[in-house]
Amino acid sequence: MTDMLTPVLSSQWGQDKSWKLARYEATGGYRALRTALDMQPADVVGLVKNANLRGRGGAGFPTGMKWSFVPQDNPNPKYLVVNADESEPGTCKDIPLMMATPHTLVEGVIISAYAINAHTAFIYCRGEVLHVIRRLQQAVREAYAAGYLGRNILGTGYDLDIIVHAGAGAYICGEETALLDSLEGRRGQPRLRPPFPAVAGLYASPTVINNVESIASVPSIVANGADWFKSMGSEKSSGFTIYSLSGHVKRPGQFEAPMGITMRQLLELSGGMRDGHTLKFFTPGGSSTPILTDEHLDTPLDYEGMAGAGSMLGTKALQVFDDTTSVVRTTLRFVEFYKHESCGKCTPCREGSWWLVQLLMKFEAGTAEEGDVDKLLDICDNIGGRSFCALADGAVACVTSAVRHFRSEFEQGYHTPARELFPYEKSALFAAEGDR
Amino acid sequence: MSVEAKTTAAEVAPKPDLVTLTIDGTQVSVPKGTLIIRAAEMVGTAIPRFCDHPLLDPVGACRQCMVEIPDAGNGRGFPKPQASCTMPVAEGMKVNTQLTSPVAEKAQRGMIELLLVNHPLDCPICDKGGECPLQNQALTNGPGESRFTELKRTFPKPVSISAQILLDRERCVLCARCTRFSEQISGDPFIALVERGALQQVGSYEQDPYDSYFSGNVVQICPVGALTSAAYRFQSRPFDLVSTTVTCEHCAAGCELRTDHRHHQVKRRLAGDNPSVNEEWSCDKGRFGFMYGRGDDRVTRPLVRRDGVLEPASWPEAIDAAVQGLKAAGSSVGVQTGGRLTVEGSYGYAKFARAVLGTNSVDFRSRPASAEEAGFLASTVAGATLGGSVTYADLESAGRVVLVAFEPEDESPIVFLRLRKAVRKKGLKVTTLAPFASRGSEKLSAELVATAPGGEAAALDGLTDLDSGTVILVGERAATTPGLLSAVAAKAAATGARLAWIPRRAGDVGAVEAGCLPGLLPGGRPVADAAARVDVASHWGLDSLPADEGLSADEQFAAAARGDLKALVVAGVDPSDLADPAAALEGLEQAEFVVSIEQRTSLVTERADVVFPAALLEEQSGHFLNWEHREGRVRIVNRNVPSPMTDLRILAALADAMGADLGFRSPKQAYADYTELGAWDGARPAAPAVAAAPAASGLVAAGWRELLDASQGNDHELALRATARPAVARVSAATAERLGLAEVAAVEAGGVTTVLPVEVTPDMVDGVVWLPLNPGVGERLPVVPGSAVTVSAVSVDEGA
């Protein structure tokens, strides 16, 4: 039986100067790289495939399989791009990882790039995290100086450059093809697929795009083996991962655990809901995943468990809202996020989010009209599954799941402002402090 | 592709490149790679769409064309409706459109409703109303009423993105057709999507307006009224217009256009749909350049010079005067036909010269020309047919295209578009022999062989890897470089490369075929060949034709100036187009008698003894032959005209009064006469073998005429004129330094000086100054490519 929490990626976050190369090396850092460079690239792909590491950025696509899609007979250069554009509301795991131990990521990048025969890799980090970018830039510089990057890495003849690239504020760039357009210096709008990035991605060349946590997990798999990785979690949801708990809990924070921990366990670890309040709803994996309620406290937080509950594991970003919270208000704010972040390319997302926000504002103000809940759902039906990428599906999911669980609260929006039903100051942390 | 019933498909195995699928229960076989939306068109089902355009890369942005796919061909269906404009068909696929699928129907209705959320619904005041895909599809595929009662996005009303194009962002549905056109088709991405989300909009950068020779296309392909042209804005409602399919008169590309008129006035022209020629595009000159006959300078009545003054006269008076003058001249007459004539018109002049006046002195070339060129046209161009010529399709399938004295974007813009398409889609390699990498050649990713005027023959000789997959395109200005056309013909013969001559004007190939050259009878028959003369003479019912080769246009003016040629009959010639305008004017002034057949008053009519008003192109019918030798129909658009007399009818009347019979007076009769004569099946003259002249020493001029210049065809369309490229003098950095040039230069040749801004141009050959050889910008320099010029610096104060 594995332990309740299994810190691997986060194990060194508490160390003094954990971001420095020397510190990383002192705790075994870059040993996995040496191991990997002694293997054939294809064997590294096989290892990660065998470990059944699934993408940690939300979609859960098997990482090794993604790598194996790269056509090695394609004459173009191969590229590895790390998706460090962490922006899904509720998600806050990659940022602390890159801040505290950027070398974990850098080592993972080198191993992964080696596996797919890439000689240039990019870390596309959202721009609004200055100190994280400083630490990444420095880690890459240190790795060059130590011979882990550049020409003839560790005398193996393998060459690799890493470019740390700062984004400029666009949630949609977390979508991998939008990220590629952005990395090519364009507007970050999703591309038509096919061709898939593995075949024609960056500069129309074979490209693998992986989430930070996925890549950072690779060194531990190389060091400890696929079986070790699979000793955690379940058959379909292998390994450890970082769960991010935020909101109205006593102690929000990051928890690295085997796949399949439950919300009840996480709530216990974080000390439960804040005093005097009960859980109302939570997002299992960021705001794009349909919300769940206390009936799902014991559902394993893994791919199958969440699918079975009608939601998704997403980024394992558990945003917890208590009984003071207006679900109408929260839904509006989520949809405002999607309206703000819609890239504008396709009609349902661009126009639908514009409409949904205004309609939800009426619910919040208590001025919606009889029948508007059904209208809301019908508009969602005309948006969901019709858009170019999944952004609008996320926008719709938070509305439809909220109505599913709290329809009567929406219907109260026909006559009563949300603020009257749920005084907003009661949800705020400092107001709560004042009450104590 | 077959749209037949199932039995056919079952009995006959589909060709390997066909894919069979079922749309709304109807089986259809279509070529592999066909998009579902177009496969549906083949069974007669129109799936509504906005962003989809068959000539643009799929984008899948508007999401209007959703269909249900219960089986993707692998036994599994898509759980949600799919955009049919981005998904190719698959064998065994089942597609249900709005006709049979409630899911697809609801998806489409929902999408229309969403598209109208932020649309102003100002159809009653919108130019697009009545021909608007959004309006139409909202009615056919949308809900009758919107449930949207909230706030619409508003922007300030129209913004100009160029002098010609206006943008109303509120109407825009963000389909990105315009931005994709400008990026993919014409290569002028001066408009782009800007902002994001609900604020996304089409935008340009304020200081850099939408600078494109093809900008009007974005108005035409806009599926709403967001893009309008200054020329047509608020001019008419589409349902009040009468449409006529015509061929553009502005260049030799041969574009099919749709001319829309109302109340006997052309209101607009649109690109026609001719996949073999212009596909669905046109250039702005062809689209907007139809105002040239609207000015006060239109000749509406015959004029006769009496006591030195041109005065209005009746037709009989004018004809009598002309006949008197021409009879006095005998066969000492030169005929110049210009570039505006249909095949029928040219054939009329060619026959009038030989059969009525008794001279071979007829020449269509109202531009710098040469005897070598006449020989080249006789040996290599005349008598060709579409089947034997290089075509647009050949450009698309060529492995390599070599441009010689030819700048397609300026000199044949639809050829440019086709080359660009081939470069983008088929990896065509373009090589250009030019003094610098022009904007057009950059857009073709062309390999530049930097060549000073005069050096083209040597440069062509230096290309070692031409073969039968190569096409050489040579422009009309090759005539000004001695030896070049000879070298081109020789190179093609030696390598097996195919060769096409692409003149600028719409009438030029037709004029060659009609025999408007001093050494060439209709159908490519050499005047020097007695059998050819007999052939034509017997067709025309004459005993014989004049046997002496006539005078070229330049020779005619010179002879008239010397008193060796008595009379001139001049059609659409603008002396400022000629190599030596002064010599032409001198010839006109010294000639004893000048008949001008013209649409508008000009330097020629001013010097004529008799002027006949000729019909505009929109007032007559006939044909053009484009550079491929493809026929394009000219049709009467406007029947309510100031003068019903076409060139042909004027010539027929003159012939009649001179006691001869032209044999036809209508285009139909002339066309029958011309086609009946047919092409010459005898021996062609050998290609010319003129040696290249030694390169001129010192500074020489290079240049060509840009598409939008001050030529008369662009008159009275101010917005079009305003989108012309600014005139500059281009020099290399080394030349600029040697000449001490900074911002402004004075360029002098033949006693004429013009002052131009200097643009130091990378990769430009040294010792050359490139100038736009456009007429009308002040006094035009009397230069052709290769002419010696002097250039000096002008201080900015002085230049201003």
Add this chain to the structure above:
Amino acid sequence: MSGHFTSHFPESGSVDQSDQSTSIDETTVAELRELAGRYPQPRSALLPMLHLVQSVDGRVSPRGIEVCADILGITTAQVSGVATFYTMYKRRPAGKHHVGVCTTALCAVMGGDALLERAKKRLGIDENQTTPDGQVSLERLECNAACDFAPVMMVNWEFFDNMDPAKTDELLDSLMADEEVVSPRGAALTSWKEAERVLAGFPDGRADEGPSAGDASLLGLGIAADNNWSAPEADAKPAAETPEAAK
């Protein structure tokens, strides 16, 4: 309450052309070229280049757009399309310090909305405005990936975690007074322009300042240590293969 729905956009579509001022000089142009040279294809450098433009001109200036277009061989419209797509690019000069208050759902509910109102009052400006002395500019942010520290504010893209009214007042006062402020999870604040220079790819040598992680990031780690929980040893067997062992 969100109350910030706008439907009329009189000035959208481009950077501010009425302000043509620029401090871009030869050095900047050389650095922009250097950025373009760092990538396999130069256009990839456009986002960093625009960050650098902001570090010099305090906004995306017309000159900045023109220089980027010139260096990359693309049109100004294309650069403008990129510059207006991303929210970090500013049309008007930002303050010396740029303050963002997260008002995405979780932060909003937990106090972000109130903090934004408070900041507006304290600074006497509305969102997307700059104080008259040019010291502080203010905007509402979408989720900045620090939800376990909600409500969150950012100054010059450094984290200010677990904010409350008192801390907000103190922070804003210090910024207005130009006092030294240190991010609890980052470095001592420099300025928004200097931050933009780092984002462009020119490090400022401050990576070693600040802690490894904030308390919330270390929460699970601490609980694991308290309970002696850890990842399995390297020779562990897959869970699926040893169903008995799992019991």
